[in-house]
Amino acid sequence: MISSPPKLRDELEVIRGMDDMPLIFDPVTGNYHRITRASEVVLSYLDGTRTRDDLVACFSGARRASGARRADDDTLSRRIDTFLASLEKSGLLEGSDLPDKPGSGGRVRTSMLMPRIILTRSLPRVLEPVASVLRTVPASLLVLIASLGAIAGYTFGFHTLFTAMPALKDLSGPAFLIATGVMLLYVLVHESAHALVAQMLGTPIRGLGVALLFYFMPVAYVDRTDAYRVKGRGGRVVLAMAGIVSDGWFCALSGAVALNSGGLLKDTAAFLLSMQLFMLVINLNPLMPSDGYTALEAATGLTNARGRAFALLRHTARRQELPTHLANLSTGARRGYTTYGLFAVVYVCFLAYAMLHAVPVTADLALSVVGR
Structure with missing residues (x-):
């Protein structure tokens, strides 16, 4: 139990995020802490002049004045204790320990099953000239053009892959290696699209880097923590879907190359198409914090929809x-x-079916790459 008069740290900033939800921003750690609107009222009393008992007495009196029962005072007391304990644990009260010490935000960060390496923090400066030009165009028009282009690109890509391309097992092994290298560049473009939208919304990303999923699978990412500051649902949906939308345009490019080329270039483009469409399936994954899942939460205002x-x-x-x-x-x-x-559930069944049928093709590709 906190006995001394609790006081919020002076440098903390209370802001309003999506759906007018109150947030506490800690500029020292760079972390955001979501709180309820009722908790926001309590924050205004944490000025270091009131003890925990003073807070309980103050709010209990206010509740009884509004007709609440005295029996509810114990519940209120427990809630205040829980709230103060969470603030202290998060390092938001004067004298409490910070969860992340200043200076720990280097280029390498670790988290469960996914260490992350920051490659650059300069992307906002690079993207600002482009963002400043795009801000002159009506946002609704930009979204409409980008979305229609992405839908057309994915439609064209699916049609090309399944009607005009040979089976993947009949493509050359070297083309697979080239396509993999090009796909890594596409992934960087995908993440840069998120960064560009964030820049246009006035919430620049904190860094572009690489995460090692399960400590061995490289995955590009941008740190868009400050997207919490975007209030409108529309902006957050566009920010979440920016990568998927940009992929649709490049999917059309791969399809056009595949239809108008031959030999190694055609095989490489066919592999790229399959990788890009597989990436679309992964980005719509409802079981992980994918772009699609993030967009769903942003559009509905729900949290923990999966759980x-x-x-x-x-x-x-x-x-x-x-x-x-x-x-x-x-x-x-x-x-x-x-x-x-x-x-x-349907998604998991589909993914399991696709992976099961992909095993023989993957084995044949591996053997062709090594010349067997």
């Missing part, structure tokens, strides 16, 4: 009583979570 959806399906299938946070859902919300959960 709630599976909890709802699990309890429904087992005919168990729903926990309070699920039992109180509206009919529309429950249908939405159920639809999302069923989509996730």
Whole structure:
């Protein structure tokens, strides 16, 4: 229990993010902390002049004045204790330890199963000239043109790959290696698209880097932590989908090259098409914090949609009583979570089917690369 008068650190900034949700920004660690609107009211009392007991007495009196029962005071007391403890644990109170010490934000950061290496922090400066030009065009027009181009690109790419290209097992092995190298460049462009939208929205990315998924699989990424500052849902959806949209345009380019070339170049373009379309499937993954999942949360304003959806399906299938946070859902919300959960199940089945059928093709490609 916190006995001394709790006080927020002076340098903290309380801002409003998406859907007018209050956030605490810590400029020392660069972290954002989401709080409830009720908690935001408590923050204004944490000026170092009131003890924990003073806070409880103050809010208990206010509740009773509004007609609340005295029996609810214990619940209020526990909530205040929990809130103060979370602030202290996060290093937001004067005298509490910072979770991430200043100076720990170097180029290499580690997290569970995914160490990250920052390659550059200069991308915002490089992208600003382009962003300044694009800001002169109406945002709705830019989104419309980019989206229609991406949809056309993916449609053209799927049609080309499955109707005009030979089977992947009949393509040359060296083309696979070349396509893999080119695909790495496409991934950088994908991440740069996120960075460009962030720059246009006035929330520049913190860095461009490479993450090692499971410590061995390289994945490019941009640190767009400051996207929390984007209030509108539309801006956050566009920011999340920017990479997928840019991939659609390059998918069309790969399809055009594949249709108008031959030999090694044609085989390379065919491999690129298959990789780009596979990347689309991965980026729509409903089970991981993919671009599609991030866009879904931004569009709906929901958090932990995946966890709630599976909890709802699990309890429904087992005919168990729903926990309070699920039992109180509206009919529309429950249908939405159920639809999302069923989509996730179908996605997993499709991915398992595709991977099972890809094993023989992958083996043949590996053998052709080594000349066997």
